[in-house]
Amino acid sequence: MRRISSALFLLGLGLLIAMIFQTMEFGSVAPLVGQAINATAAEQVGAANFVTSVVLGYRGFDTLLELTILFTAATAGGLVLGKPRAGAVRDPDSGFILRAGADLFFPLLLVVGLYIILHGHLTPGGGFQGGVILAAAFFIPILARPGTSMDHRLVSIIEGLAGAGFILIGLLAMLGGGDFLTPLLDTGELGALLSAGSLPLLYIAVGLKVGSELAGLLAQLSETEASD
Amino acid sequence: MSMDTSLIFHIAAFGLILIGSAGIVLSTHLVRIIFGIALLEAGANLLLLLATYREGSSAPIIVDGQIPAVMADPVPQALVLTAIVIGVGILALALSLALRVQRAYGTLDLREIRQRLEQDIADEAGIELPSSIDAPQAVVKRQEGRA
Numbered sequence: 184m185r186r187i188s189s190a191l192f193l194l195g196l197g198l199l200i201a202m203i204f205q206t207m208e209f210g211s212v213a214p215l216v217g218q219a220i221n222a223t224a225a226e227q228v229g230a231a232n233f234v235t236s237v238v239l240g241y242r243g244f245d246t247l248l249e250l251t252i253l254f255t256a257a258t259a260g261g262l263v264l265g266k267p268r269a270g271a272v273r274d275p276d277s278g279f280i281l282r283a284g285a286d287l288f289f290p291l292l293l294v295v296g297l298y299i300i301l302h303g304h305l306t307p308g309g310g311f312q313g314g315v316i317l318a319a320a321f322f323i324p325i326l327a328r329p330g331t332s333m334d335h336r337l338v339s340i341i342e343g344l345a346g347a348g349f350i351l352i353g354l355l356a357m358l359g360g361g362d363f364l365t366p367l368l369d370t371g372e373l374g375a376l377l378s379a380g381s382l383p384l385l386y387i388a389v390g391l392k393v394g395s396e397l398a399g400l401l402a403q404l405s406e407t408e409a410s411d
Numbered sequence: 412m413s414m415d416t417s418l419i420f421h422i423a424a425f426g427l428i429l430i431g432s433a434g435i436v437l438s439t440h441l442v443r444i445i446f447g448i449a450l451l452e453a454g455a456n457l458l459l460l461l462a463t464y465r466e467g468s469s470a471p472i473i474v475d476g477q478i479p480a481v482m483a484d485p486v487p488q489a490l491v492l493t494a495i496v497i498g499v500g501i502l503a504l505a506l507s508l509a510l511r512v513q514r515a516y517g518t519l520d521l522r523e524i525r526q527r528l529e530q531d532i533a534d535e536a537g538i539e540l541p542s543s544i545d546a547p548q549a550v551v552k553r554q555e556g557r558a
Contacts, residue, residue, distance in 0.1 A: 189437050193429070193432060193433055196432055204421065204425060217471075217485060218484075221471055221482045233471035233472065233473075233485040234471060234485045234492070237485045237486055237489040238489045238493075245493065246493070249493045249497060252497050253497070256497075260503050263507045305472075307470065307472065311492060311495075311496050315499075373473060373476065393496070404503070
């Protein structure tokens with residue numbers, strides 16, 4: 184019975200999608216907000232990457248809420264998984280290749296992650312992407328040596344400081360008479376590393392927060408798995 | 412990117428949405444359902460990006476002070492960035508919940524989990540599991556054996 188109703192649902196969904204598909208125009212959509220942003224963002228925000236201008240400049244508050252959602256998910260994950268038992272058996276160390284690779288990759292991933300975070304306003308990338316790479320840099324050594332555990336207290340301190348920094352920059356803009364999270368400082372020269380005002384600072388905060396959150400969550404997932 | 416490529420990407424987006432939905436409603440294994448959600452998300456993100464795609468547009472980034480003639484819309488790109496991050500959060504939370512279910516019931520099969528859950532609720536309430544008098548003898552025996 185359940186199979187039949189599921190199949191019927193899928194059939195309906197397929198028909199609906201086919202109907203939408205027929206009415207769509209491919210590749211000739213009239214631009215509305217995007218064109219206005221593309222025309223004015225370089226002067227207003229000063230970031231060469233307009234996606235960064237949108238993420239942190241025009242809808243920075245949304246980004247703050249997005250970070251809140253990620254934080255909530257990570258906290259809930261930690262709450263559901265709980266602490267590993269005291270005498271839990273851990274997986275043994277992995278083979279030579281993974282251990283050597285983890286040691287080699289750690290500095291490389293660290294540099295690439297920081298580069299992507301710092302150049303978020305100039306090239307594709309930014310705090311979220313770089314933060315994930317930073318998390319990978321700290322998680323791969325745990326994969327190689329499951330016996331070592333991550334310092335969860337340090338991770339949550341970094342995470343809290345980064346989140347507080349993001350909100351603090353937003354509040355500083357309010358002190359100057361602007362709205363919450365209005366870009367501060369001089370926009371500088373377009374395309375230079377030190378440009379776009381406070382956006383690089385915001386992206387550093389985002390990168391540290393996302394990196395520490397994901398690394399903590401991954402470490403907790405692996406610890407829990409090993410404790411069974 | 413020509414018209415045909417755009418069409419292929421649209422078909423891919425709708426296909427991912429359909430495959431993900433099929434995984435969610437047809438599968439009875441929790442991890443497969445979570446993978447279905449991930450596929451559905453990927454399709455939705457691709458569709459969102461394609462919704463404002465224009466022929467011949469380049470990335471909305473100024474390189475060496477040169478402004479491209481036609482730039483892609485940066486708004487859906489920023490939205491998809493948000494959606495991907497939230498998707499990762501959902502995936503992690505769903506997987507940790509699945510881990511807990513596996514630890515509590517020893518299985519990830521939804522049918523078995525539902526049976527165990529109903530049995531647990533009935534035991535807790537001190538009542539017999541509701542069953543039909545027309546139920547096959549094997550089912551009745553199994554329920555009696557558990558109680």
